[in-house]
């Protein structure tokens with residue numbers, strides 16, 4: 116299995132190389148050269164298996180010779196042992212034919228743990244083989260950061276720097292990133308929004324002297340391994356509802372497009388997914404692009420679902436690559452145009468995107484109303500991101516079962532949930548003292564040279 120760049124001008128890599136490389140050296144994102152297929156019988160055989168075994172069977176064809184089967188089984192077992200639910204990703208029925216996939220039972224209470232815990236294991240295993248020391252820099256709108264810190268804290272051969280937008284994450288999210296005491300963890304509050312954080316991260320990858328000097332690695336969904344691990348729960352959920360013998364649909368609260376792109380891969384592998392619905396908050400660039408064919412940034416407006424306050428949606432590039440018939444030069448041109456704020460999607464590509472993805476948006480009022488109404492109707496307390504999903508899903512229901520991804524625990528966003536319902540959700544007991552722990556954070560400017568200097572100085576490089 117080889118991995119190619121969406122911009123068509125970087126070396127092809129093995130799975131292990133792609134995982135340790137992060138952004139391709141032509142600025143693109145790695146994707147598998149071909150998507151492995153699962154036959155109907157193989158999908159049917161997943162029914163009733165533990166999550167870990169499904170993870171092994173779904174991911175194994177993508178990893179090539181990176182790990183032996185025994186090693187890979189061991190890494191997966193360790194990755195999910197810290198989850199607080201035996202099913203790992205339980206399904207809850209919300210209404211007739213509408214289900215919620217709860218993805219917030221991992222250590223940091225968001226879906227990011229599903230991928231970050233296993234890539235933490237895989238990267239450590241890889242580093243043990245090569246003896247390398249790496250610098251992880253991550254950009255976060257709130258959840259990737261804490262999940263990455265949890266996966267890599269305290270490791271001797273990894274430094275973790277997390278850029279988050281100052282004042283634009285919830286207090287729980289911020290404290291999850293600023294309270295770990297391990298000295299290899301560096302929380303950096305950047306003066307800007309998430310798009311600035313992600314742009315500076317990509318700038319660091321595109322500065323080869325810096326990148327090679329600090330041995331930069333990425334754990335955002337830039338990293339193919341992140342997307343791969345998120346493919347698994349599409350299989351567990353669909354099979355639990357009767358796939359491959361009947362199709363299902365998914366609605367996915369979307370920002371950086373990694374989670375829904377994982378659904379696209381599940382479908383490409385053979386999982387019968389009828390609709391994949393993009394659900395955006397008021398930062399609705401993806402919904403607008405799907406409707407108008409023009410992808411145009413308008414600046415981020417802070418919302419009560421802050422993790423989705425994103426305008427430059429990194430993985431949309433992977434979807435465009437497929438929609439343009441895997442033409443790397445065409446994608447490189449679009450990404451060049453985006454530097455000036457917009458590009459138009461060709462008619463053919465737009466048609467292919469529309470065949471695969473539906474879309475919708477939820478306003479702030481919609482989101483609050485959905486949290487309140489869902490609590491009354493079902494007893495389920497939604498986080499604002501999951502509520503965006505439920506609202507948009509409610510506009511796409513049909514006779515095919517709809518599964519909405521619940522991407523974070525409501526206790527990560529207590530203010531928004533309390534405003535909507537009057538109930539202040541409590542953190543789990545293991546995090547009960549989060550507000551008493553001392554914080555360590557550095558305020559940083561939105562400036563590449565300053566950020567690179569800080570990373571070098573902290574590493575002693």
Ligand SMILES: Cc1ncc(COP(=O)(O)O)c(C=O)c1O
Pocket residue numbers: 225226257258259336368369370371372373374375422423500501522523
């Ligand atoms: C809670 C939550 N929901 C939804 C999303 C959107 O996921 P994606 O960026 O993969 O589209 C994110 C972050 O990205 C998130 O943290």
Ligand SMILES: N[C@@H](CCOP(=O)(O)O)C(=O)O
Pocket residue numbers: 254255256257258259260334335336337370371373422423429
């Ligand atoms: N919402 C994310 C943004 C980064 O997304 P990623 O999937 O590329 O890591 C976050 O919570 O940080």
